[in-house]
Every structure is written in C-alpha cells, then in structure tokens.
Amino acid sequence: MAESQFPLPTIRWGIIGAGAISAAFVKDITLPREHAQARHIVSAIGTSSLEKAKSFVQDNIPSVPTPHIYSSYEGVLQDVTVDVVYIGTPHAFHKKNCLDAIAAGKHVLCEKAFAITAREAEEVFAAATAKNVYVMEAMWTRFHPLVQDLRKVLFTDKLIGDIRRTFCDFGQDHKLASLGPESRLKNLDLGAGSLLNIGIYSLTWGLLTLDERIGMEASHTEILANQSLVDGVDVATAILLRYPATGRQGILTSTSEFKNDDAFCRIEGTEGYVLLSGPYTSSPRNFSVWRNRSASNSSFDGLQQSEPVFQKGYDDVGFGLYREADAVALDLAAGRRENKIMPHAETLRIMRMLDEIRRQGGASFPQDGESSS
Ligand SMILES: NC(=O)c1ccc[n+]([C@@H]2O[C@H](COP(=O)([O-])OP(=O)(O)OC[C@H]3O[C@@H](n4cnc5c(N)ncnc54)[C@H](OP(=O)(O)O)[C@@H]3O)[C@@H](O)[C@H]2O)c1
Numbered sequence: 001m002a003e004s005q006f007p008l009p010t011i012r013w014g015i016i017g018a019g020a021i022s023a024a025f026v027k028d029i030t031l032p033r034e035h036a037q038a039r040h041i042v043s044a045i046g047t048s049s050l051e052k053a054k055s056f057v058q059d060n061i062p063s064v065p066t067p068h069i070y071s072s073y074e075g076v077l078q079d080v081t082v083d084v085v086y087i088g089t090p091h092a093f094h095k096k097n098c099l100d101a102i103a104a105g106k107h108v109l110c111e112k113a114f115a116i117t118a119r120e121a122e123e124v125f126a127a128a129t130a131k132n133v134y135v136m137e138a139m140w141t142r143f144h145p146l147v148q149d150l151r152k153v154l155f156t157d158k159l160i161g162d163i164r165r166t167f168c169d170f171g172q173d174h175k176l177a178s179l180g181p182e183s184r185l186k187n188l189d190l191g192a193g194s195l196l197n198i199g200i201y202s203l204t205w206g207l208l209t210l211d212e213r214i215g216m217e218a219s220h221t222e223i224l225a226n227q228s229l230v231d232g233v234d235v236a237t238a239i240l241l242r243y244p245a246t247g248r249q250g251i252l253t254s255t256s257e258f259k260n261d262d263a264f265c266r267i268e269g270t271e272g273y274v275l276l277s278g279p280y281t282s283s284p285r286n287f288s289v290w291r292n293r294s295a296s297n298s299s300f301d302g303l304q305q306s307e308p309v310f311q312k313g314y315d316d317v318g319f320g321l322y323r324e325a326d327a328v329a330l331d332l333a334a335g336r337r338e339n340k341i342m343p344h345a346e347t348l349r350i351m352r353m354l355d356e357i358r359r360q361g362g363a364s365f366p367q368d369g370e371s372s373s
Contacts, residue, residue: 009333010039011325014082014106016073016097018047018056021111022088026060028318029325036322038329043083044068046076073097077104084134084328087111090184091191092367095120098135102127107134109328113196116367118351125344134332136324136339137347141201143323146276146284146314147208153274155212159289159310160269162246167268168205169253170198170281171260176235185256186233193234193363195227195354199254201282203353206241206250209267209274215345219243223353227361234363272309283320286313 013029015022029040045067047053053069061067070076076085077100085101087094087110095115101108108128114137115121128135141147153159174185184190185197211219224240235257241250264284265276272291278284289310324342331339338344358364 008039009329011329012041012043012081012083014044014076014079014085016046016076016085016087017089018052019088023060024319025086025321028321030061030064031318033317037326040325042067043081044076044079046070046073077101091116091196095124098124099127102131102133109136109138111138113200114347116191116365118355121348121351134337136342138324139342140321140324141282142341143327144284150287153289160273161271163248163269165268166206166209166250168202168265169260170202171255171258173259174256176256188232194254194256195234195237199237202252202254205265206252210248210250215343219245223356225357225360227363229362239357
C-alpha cells in the first residue's frame with residue numbers, strides 16, 4: 001500500500017444499527033486500499049442485542065481491534081472513543097438517531113434517505129448547526145470518481161452538446177409479498193417505499209446531469225409524479241423533472257418489483273448521448289460517450305448513427321462506501337461542518353422534492369404533517 005507523506009486524518013466511528021448497510025460500511029472502511037485519504041477505526045457498535053453485536057463484529061471486522069459493543073444506541077453516543085456516528089437504521093429512525101447523536105455532541109453520517117420529510121431534515125440540520133457538529137447524508141454515489149468525470153464531459157467539455165434529457169431507472173425485485181410486516185421495505189412505519197429507498201438515486205442522477213449547480217445555486221425545477229401503491233407502500237414511482245429555464249427533462253423511475261438492466265441511465269444532448277452502467281444504479285462502473293455522426297457522414301437510410309468517442313471503466317475495492325467516509329474525515333480535519341459534494345442545502349432540496357413527489361403520487365407516512373418536535 002502506498003504510504004502517505006503526511007499522517008492521514010483518523011476517524012473513530014460509532015455504528016448505530018447492525019443491519020446490511022452497516023455491515024457493508026464497516027467492511028469497506030477497514031479494507032486495506034491504495035491511496036486511502038483517511039484512516040478509519042470502528043470504535044463502537046450499538047445494536048439491539050449483545051449477541052447480534054458480537055456476530056456483527058466477527059462477520060465483518062474480525063481482524064482489527066475489537067470495538068466496544070453495546071446493546072443500545074445510547075452506549076455508542078456516550079462512548080468517548082467515538083468521533084463520528086454512522087446511522088444505518090431504517091428511514092423512520094434517522095431523525096431521532098441524528099438528534100440523539102447531535103445532542104451527545106457527536107458528528108454524524110446518516111444513511112439515505114436522510115429523513116422521512118423535509119421538515120425532519122430541517123430540524124436535524126438546525127440542531128447540528130446549534131451544536132456545531134458535522135452532519136452529512138451518506139449519499140455515497142456522489143463521491144464516486146465517475147460523477148466528477150461525467151460532469152466534466154457534460155458541463156465543461158460539452159461533448160454531447162446542449163443536454164436535453166436524462167432517463168434513469170433503479171429497479172430491485174424485493175419480492176415484497178414474501179416479506180413480513182417487520183421488513184423496512186414493506187412497513188410504512190419504518191419508511192418503506194421504492195422512492196426513499198432507491199428512487200432517490202434516479203432523482204440524484206437527474207439532478208447531477210441536467211444542471212451543473214447543486215444546493216442553493218441549483219436551477220428551479222418543476223415536478224410531475226406518479227406512484228403505484230400496494231397497501232400504501234409505493235412499489236413504483238415515476239418522476240418527470242423539468243427545468244423551465246432550459247426545457248431539460250428528467251424521466252426518473254424506481255420500482256421494487258423488477259431488477260433493472262446494468263445500463264441504468266442515458267443522458268441525451270444535441271450532439272450525442274452518454275450511457276451509464278453498473279451493477280446497481282447507486283454503483284456506477286462505466287460510462288461511454290456517443291457522438292452523432294456529422295450530417296455529411298450519415299448513413300443512406302437516414303438513421304443518424306453514433307460512435308463512441310470516450311469510454312471509461314472504474315474498478316472498486318469492496319462496495320465503495322469508503323469514499324464518503326474519507327470525505328467526512330477530510331472535512332473534519334479541515335474544521336468543516338458540512339460537505340461540499342453533499343451539502344445540507346442539497347439534502348434539503350432533495351427531501352423537498354421527495355415530499356412533493358409523494359404528495360402527487362399518494363405515498364404518505366405518519367410523519368407527514370407532523371410539526372417539529
Ligand atoms: N448506501 C447504500 O447503498 C444503501 C444500501 C442499503 C440500504 N441503505 C440505507 O441504509 C439504511 C438501513 O438499510 P438496511 O438495508 O441496512 O436495513 P436493515 O438490514 O433492515 O438494517 C436496519 C437496522 O436498523 C436497526 N433497527 C432499529 N429499529 C428497527 C426496527 N424497528 N426495525 C428494523 N430495524 C431496526 C436494526 O439494527 P439493530 O437490531 O442492530 O439495532 C437493523 O439491523 C436505510 O436508510 C437504507 O435506505 C443504503
């Protein structure tokens with residue numbers, strides 16, 4: 001492994017919830033890897049039982065110093081060896097888990113969707129600002145190097161001319177009928193639904209490819225949305241995003257009933273198009289840029305042919321969640337309290353869009369209409 005000339009910033013993590021994504025997260029951040037920008041230590045784990053905590057450690061981080069284990073989340077929050085709390089619980093608990101961590105003076109990295117409603121997210125950010133602690137939504141895909149390369153192709157090099165439309169789909173076959181009511185994918189009280197679970201990624205790709213700016217600088221958008229509900233849970237969401245200033249459109253979809261193809265996104269411009277592919281819409285691995293042939297070179301049948309002018313693939317270590325963890329470490333080492341790639345304003349913008357999509361589509365949660373606590 002390449003040794004850095006300077007000591008790497010070190011973060012001691014406390015993990016809240018020992019579910020699937022927490023397992024992937026601790027595995028990823030403790031993997032040996034080249035060019036790591038930070039050192040990560042899993043210092044504590046809080047879960048619903050000590051047995052669960054022990055097997056979580058054994059299964060996912062057997063070879064590093066054993067973290068402190070707690071049969072409650074509070075234990076992690078009171079642990080002085082924890083710098084940042086990673087929240088890997090169902091959506092409906094994010095607000096409470098974040099507020100508890102902030103009240104204990106801990107920095108926070110919280111899984112997506114950041115909350116159930118925009119109002120909840122506003123409350124969390126206000127508390128973090130008042131306490132001067134760091135909070136970021138764990139929207140790991142934004143930290144993938146492909147995103148930066150793609151946005152250069154689209155907005156700086158303008159290889160496909162003026163961008164006109166983005167199609168993006170995220171589908172997973174969750175076999176909802178076979179799941180019990182305790183599943184976070186099926187239970188509205190836990191924040192179930194394709195939109196908050198995976199549609200958020202399709203929306204993210206739309207926002208990242210149709211507008212160069214994010215957060216407070218982002219252009220105004222209009223939304224038309226449709227959802228199919230089963231027992232109140234959205235199993236399919238379709239979003240039409242429109243930028244009135246440019247006429248650009250996003251056709252952004254999610255479903256819990258069907259696994260989408262590897263080629264999950266197409267971005268169209270006046271001079272060509274870009275294809276994105278990967279095993280999941282959240283996990284891009286390749287993009288290719290196709291430019292229209294010039295009119296003089298077009299084929300005799302009148303169909304406009306295209307040729308790839310650029311293609312790039314990306315290998316990954318583990319799942320790829322270490323990038324967001326490195327970003328947190330670098331921000332904290334520099335004294336920042338929010339991240340430039342996933343600032344509070346961008347999380348809030350997305351949460352407001354999710355609220356509007358659900359208002360139009362019909363998926364509602366008990367938290368809708370709740371006032372701040
Ligand atoms: N970044 C990504 O690629 C990615 C992928 C999958 C999921 N996620 C996000 O990560 C979060 C968790 O998803 P997951 O798939 O890891 O969920 P999961 O496997 O169901 O785990 C959720 C954990 O939350 C805790 N929990 C606390 N109260 C609970 C309750 N009433 N019911 C169920 N669990 C409860 C449980 O931990 P203890 O029993 O240990 O306390 C459970 O293990 C969600 O926000 C999801 O959107 C992100």
